[in-house]
Amino acid sequence: MSTTDGAGHGPSLRRRLLQPLAWSWLVGLALATLGAGLLARGSANSAFDRGLQDEAAALAAKVTWSDRGPLLDVSRQVLELLTWDSADRNAFAMIDIDGFVLAGDATVPIPLDRSDSFAKPKLFDAQLDGEPVRGAVFSVTSPMLDRVVAIIVVETRRKRADLVRDLQFSIVMPALVLGILTFLMLDFSVRRGLRPLREVGNEVAVREMHDWRPLSLAHVPAEAVPLIERINQLLQDVQQNVLLQRRFVADAAHQLRTPVAGIRVLAQELERELASDAAAAGAGHWRPLLSELRGSSERLTRLIGQLLSLARSETALTMNAEHQPQDIVPLLREATEPLVLQGLREGRSIELDAPEAPVIARAHPIWLGEVVNNLLDNARRYGGPQILLRVRAHADGGAEVTVEDDGPGVPEEQMSRLFEPFWRGERADLRNDGGTGLGLTIAREIVERLGGTLQARSRPEFAGMQFIVTLTD
Known part of the structure; x- marks a missing residue:
């Protein structure tokens, strides 16, 4: 009856169902144990008290009277039978009205009330050698009515306690076993009843981030159907909102391409006009401004291209028709070659480290x-x-593609923001590097839609910057 791990939620439904039943059963078991104890004690005392009274009455019947006084006419075997018991300690005595022991055990406790009574022996509690005993006393009067003796029979409470314990055990144990079996059956039934909800949770857990299909209601309990229906409605609403956002980004980027392209062409044309007219008065101080305008238009063009790429990738990669296992080495070579030449012109070395054998992965x-x-x-x-750029095949299928550089890397406190859209590090406004802040966001979006992962490492974990792309088979 434990709750699931975590904070911010209430007890599990299983606990809510079983806990009240458990408390009710425990209270009932306690009451049953108490009742069984009282019933067993009453039954045991009644049976043993009747036996004591019968023994006292039987011994009283053996009292005879003679000139020398009262005599207890019992055989030795009868006396041994009365006083010997493997579990209890039994003893008897015959006393006169003054309390003198005429026969039997002199250590037998003598009750204070020894009045004449022929109807029924009287019961009493006392101590015998420091041990509690239960006794019965029966007064016998001589035929001449001039003398009275009392027969006292006592026994310890050992067999009574054993009988009470046995009766309690025989009453409580079946209830305990039956209760445990009942709770096991209830727990099994509750688990079985909640299994469809766990299956729905597992279905959601294994879904991809952009899978908005409605959850199945085939095996969901009737009580949970409104909840699942509401979740399906929320999924549909989220899907519609995301599609609207994608369409807006794609449409906005597409509409911006034409005027931005016109600005870029006009800036280039104006720069060429000024360059050809060297004698133009004041042309020199316009050229830096035109150069800045041209660079800004190129960065804006790149930003629009990245936005369109992001929108198109989100749309194209929602379908898995083209996600198939294939050799990714030719794809990497084709993508690397243009940047290798560009890197050489900038004084950078871009190297591809790939095995000769095919590297198969879903891409x-x-x-x-x-x-x-x-x-x-x-x-x-x-x-x-x-x-x-290194590519390696995994032994259990799939591949790993890493891009490493020996630059300054990213500070550890900024790593969590590395894949945020438009984030380019501290004081990015002072750098004229042409970046848009969308490249890493697009890369992670595509990799995740391909079913893989994209991770980053930097100093001090790695000497520079390293991006690790893991693809499945």
Whole structure:
């Protein structure tokens, strides 16, 4: 009846169902134990008291009277039978009205009330050698009515206690065993009843991030159907909102391409006009402004292209038709070659380390290249002079692609923001590196939609910056 781990939620439904039953059963078991004890004690005392009274009455019947006084006419065998018991200690005595012992054990306790009574022996409690005993006393009067003796029979309470314990055990144990079996059956029934809800939870847990299909209601209990229906409605609403956001981003980026392209062309044309007219008065101080305008238009063009790439990847990779196992080495070579030449012109070395044998992994022929392009472009802009692209096959299927550089890396306190859209590090506004802050976001989005993972390491864990792409088979 334990709750699931975590904070911010109430007890489990299983606990809510079984805990009240458990408390009710425990209270009932305690009352049953108390009642069984009282019943067993009453039954045991009644039976043993009747036996004591019968023994006292039987001994009283053996009292005879003679000139010498009262005599207890019992054989030796009868006396041994009365006083010998393997479990209890029994004793008897015959006393006169003054309390003198005429026969039997002199240590037998004598009750204070020894009045004449022929109807029924009287019961009493006392101590015998420091041990509690139960006794019966029966007064016998002589035929001449001039003398009275009392027969006292006592026994310890050992057999009574044993009988009470046995009776309690015989009453409580079946109830305990039956209760445990009942709770095991109830727990099994509750678990079985909650299994459809756990299956729904497992179905949600294994779904991809952009899988908004409605949850099945086939085996869901009737009480949980409204909840699942509401969740399905929320999934549908989220899907509609995300689709609207994607459409807006794609439409906005597409609409911006034409005017931005026109600004870029006009800036280039104006720069060429000023360059050809060297005698133009004051042309020299316009050229830096035009150069800045051209660079800004190129960065804006790149940003729009990245936004379109992000929107298209989200749309294209929702379908798994083109996600199939294939050799990814040719894809990586094709994506790396243009950046290798560009890196050489900038004084950077971009090296591809790939095995001769095919490396099979689930990938998209276009979008995996987009991932590599973005990671290499990020290393080219922010890394050191040495950039390494390495690909290795996993022994149990899939592949691992890493991009490493020997640059300054990213501070540990900023690693959590590395894949945030438009984040380019501290004081990015002072750097004119042409970056948009979307490359790593797009790369992670594509990798996750391909069913893989994208992780990053930097100093002090790695000497520089390292991105690790893991693809499944």
